Amino acid sequence: MTKRKWIVITAVFFILFIFISFYRYQLVNSEYSNYKVTERNVKLGETFNLQKISHTFKKAKKVNTVDEMRNKVTEYRIPIELKNTSNTKLAFHPEFYRMMRGEEETQTIDFIDNKTGSRISDLKPRQSINATVTFTFLNRGENKYQPLVLHMIGSDGVSVQKFNVKVY
Structure with missing residues (x-):
């Protein structure tokens, strides 16, 4: 060739x-192809719905402590009201919640029911729960003076909803 x-x-x-x-x-x-992302800033005390769950966050409590590895850490304990707005049992997905402080990110899987002291894994139809969620940051770096913003992301298959709550 x-x-x-x-x-x-x-x-x-x-x-x-x-x-x-x-x-x-x-x-x-x-x-x-029709995917749409909507982002909304939410104030403390304001109620909003994410994946059929009504959320109301209150002001976080800041607690300086030492973790099991003897690191100085700051815990932010956030009171939250959750309510299932549907007539079906809903699984609760804590992996959709991320806390950002500057460029530093942390995630939690512990949403604790204030009444029972147990982790929340699901919500019964029309159930309302007062809970506390705790996020922990190490006390180092320039980010420790940055504001805390909680990001929640959910999707219904066609659109993505992102809610931002300035917590502290």
Whole structure:
């Protein structure tokens, strides 16, 4: 084969590869083509709904303490009212809650029911719970003077909702 035929064959395969890749991209991402992200800033004491759960956050309590590894840490204990607004039992997803202090991020899986002292894993239909959520930060770095913002992200499959609450 001549050099010209190799160039033509390579170009045809390259163009074919691009068209197949474009088709595959469209096929995989077609269900997300109408995806919409809405972001909302929420004040303390304001009630809002995220994934059929009504949330009301109150002012955090700041507690300086020492953890089990003898690190100086600051715990932020946030009182919260949760209410299932639906007629079905809902699983509670604490992984949707992230606390940011400057560039530093922390996550918790402990939403504690104030009445029973147990972790919240689900909410019965129309159930209302007063709870406390605790986020812990190490006392080091320049971020320790930054404001705390709680980010909650949920999705219904078509849109993404992000709520920001300045906690402390």
